[in-house]
Amino acid sequence: MYPAIAAPERHSVDYVSQGQPEGPSIQQGSAVVPGEIVFSSVASLITGHGTYRSVDASSTNIGEDLSSAVNPDTLASVNGDPGIQAGNIHTSLTGRVRIVNKLVYVEPPKARYFGNVGDTVVGRIVEVEQRRWRVDVNSALLANLALANVKLPGGELRRKSEDDERAMRSFMKEGDLIVAEVHEVYKDGTLQLHMPGTRTGKLGGGCLLRIPPSLIKRQKIHRHRLAIPRMDTLDGPITISNEVISVGLILGCNGYIWTGPARAMDIGLGLSAPVEADLNTANESELLAERIAVCRVRNCILALTHNGMPVWETSVLTACEASWSADQQNDDDDDEYQLEFETSINNDSSGSKSRNRIARLLHPEVARRLVTLVQAKLKSDY
Amino acid sequence: MAEIFYNGRRVDGRRPNEIRRVDCQFGSGYSDGIVFLHQGNTKVIASVVGPHAPRVKGDGTPDGATITCQFTKPPFASTSGERRKLSSKDRSANDFATAIEEIFSCVIRTEKYPMSQIDIFLEVIQSDGSEFACAVNATTLALTDAGIEMDCLVSAATVGLWGSHVFADLCRFEENPRISQLTVVCLPNVHLLSGVNTEEQIGQWKSQPQILHTRLSSWLPVERLQPLITEAVKVAQTLQKEFSYWLRGRVRSGFITR
Numbered sequence: 001m002y003p004a005i006a007a008p009e010r011h012s013v014d015y016v017s018q019g020q021p022e023g024p025s026i027q028q029g030s031a032v033v034p035g036e037i038v039f040s041s042v043a044s045l046i047t048g049h050g051t052y053r054s055v056d057a058s059s060t061n062i063g064e065d066l067s068s069a070v071n072p073d074t075l076a077s078v079n080g081d082p083g084i085q086a087g088n089i090h091t092s093l094t095g096r097v098r099i100v101n102k103l104v105y106v107e108p109p110k111a112r113y114f115g116n117v118g119d120t121v122v123g124r125i126v127e128v129e130q131r132r133w134r135v136d137v138n139s140a141l142l143a144n145l146a147l148a149n150v151k152l153p154g155g156e157l158r159r160k161s162e163d164d165e166r167a168m169r170s171f172m173k174e175g176d177l178i179v180a181e182v183h184e185v186y187k188d189g190t191l192q193l194h195m196p197g198t199r200t201g202k203l204g205g206g207c208l209l210r211i212p213p214s215l216i217k218r219q220k221i222h223r224h225r226l227a228i229p230r231m232d233t234l235d236g237p238i239t240i241s242n243e244v245i246s247v248g249l250i251l252g253c254n255g256y257i258w259t260g261p262a263r264a265m266d267i268g269l270g271l272s273a274p275v276e277a278d279l280n281t282a283n284e285s286e287l288l289a290e291r292i293a294v295c296r297v298r299n300c301i302l303a304l305t306h307n308g309m310p311v312w313e314t315s316v317l318t319a320c321e322a323s324w325s326a327d328q329q330n331d332d333d334d335d336e337y338q339l340e341f342e343t344s345i346n347n348d349s350s351g352s353k354s355r356n357r358i359a360r361l362l363h364p365e366v367a368r369r370l371v372t373l374v375q376a377k378l379k380s381d382y
Numbered sequence: 383m384a385e386i387f388y389n390g391r392r393v394d395g396r397r398p399n400e401i402r403r404v405d406c407q408f409g410s411g412y413s414d415g416i417v418f419l420h421q422g423n424t425k426v427i428a429s430v431v432g433p434h435a436p437r438v439k440g441d442g443t444p445d446g447a448t449i450t451c452q453f454t455k456p457p458f459a460s461t462s463g464e465r466r467k468l469s470s471k472d473r474s475a476n477d478f479a480t481a482i483e484e485i486f487s488c489v490i491r492t493e494k495y496p497m498s499q500i501d502i503f504l505e506v507i508q509s510d511g512s513e514f515a516c517a518v519n520a521t522t523l524a525l526t527d528a529g530i531e532m533d534c535l536v537s538a539a540t541v542g543l544w545g546s547h548v549f550a551d552l553c554r555f556e557e558n559p560r561i562s563q564l565t566v567v568c569l570p571n572v573h574l575l576s577g578v579n580t581e582e583q584i585g586q587w588k589s590q591p592q593i594l595h596t597r598l599s600s601w602l603p604v605e606r607l608q609p610l611i612t613e614a615v616k617v618a619q620t621l622q623k624e625f626s627y628w629l630r631g632r633v634r635s636g637f638i639t640r
Contacts, residue, residue, distance in 0.1 A: 035569070093531055094526045111530075112432075112433060189496065
């Protein structure tokens, strides 16, 4: 029998040295854990998301009533009950404390989407019920999309009838991706979606990512069209050309990010004809170049997310430009490439290594270096 | 077998009041919260999915979230070399899963997520003593990493009584019938964490009940059980302080967006 040995050293961030508690007071941006008292019971603040007040059960006896009656300067109780005093403000989430005027709430780094009216969300249809669709939007409950809130194909404006109810699966069926807006948030947390205007609708072929909703910056426009430099092959020589490929990007506030060809983003909106009809006009090299550009955007977003960087249009575009510049630089210095990164794929029978320029963005070292470049560029721009 | 307690040292070299080294790894995957927790050589992976809509229609309750737990142990988990396949009807695993469901039904603020479901998946990768306590600690970290609102951080610890000595955080060699084992799941004294405290609040918090769950392996008289519970609560609060350090450090190492 051997005695139990200690756990081996881990190559992880030393969280313990950074996790010291705060000083005697909680301020804006302090890191808190659940159960911590951030303010005492005399603070006249409103508890928000992630905070709660504990009810003091010991203050309901007669002595407390007499002492509060004798002392007229005692603060009036929040509940209006003379016997029950408001307790301390505790936190119930791990995150950072935010204090806005008299509201105190906690921002968790990773949570599910809880819904705001007017947010653009990307969702996937999981069920078709009578007169409504059930949509998964990465929230605590499924969202509802009523038949009365969607646009008809062709854009005609009329009331929905029973024929439309029977034809609901021809509009959108299970598994389809949609982009919609939050119309209403019910009391139990259910979201009611709607599709106003021409910016919402069904999405065509593309790529769906799921990241924490706190990493998406809140902006006015969540539907972007990026100009990505064209690259014809993954492992061949890079031909320098000024051609760009238009890639659509929809940053949903719920953490779902859709990226795909801008053609699919435009055609899908408004429940128009299927996207496959237009594929006949494009040839194979065009489709391959388009797909490589979409995959570059996807891998850049994953690199930003894994390193804790927020995702918005400028950061995604800067990351794509940085990865494009790194591709050209690595082509010139072949020895430096093989020395620094070992993500090359041995495909040729002669032993020479081929490089997948898109897949290597998922390597942790390459991703960290890319995020460092993006942060430096954004800092110099601002 | 070597002596369990000799010259002030235990069988693995620790003093009676020392706990094993704690290491947390927070993962990122398809679950909402993933934690790989090491307490010495006991390793537990806890992953939390949710709150999400119930998969079976009509399964939700309108007053709060439903918490489900699944406790699995692969055959290679034991450090003693014994390989035993765990079936789905194993009483020990189902007992652990039910206990964890009950513990976190009291701690999670379920009224925030009506008609929802929170799934907890626990897998013991390596078992070297204090298995249930490590599973509860991993679940706490995974739930708060998933962003689910909880009243407090729950912590659990296993202590053993050997003669007049109390052993903290038992390992595999100390989990034998000659040592009375007690596992305590308790809430922390939160006034120790922050500086906002007054005299009556200290007295008030110390008088509040804090123990959510106990597991005692054998019968003990009351005068020997009371100091054992006191030591178990102290060990659990020490672990809770360590976990709060890990969580605070993880929040601070993230990217500050404003």
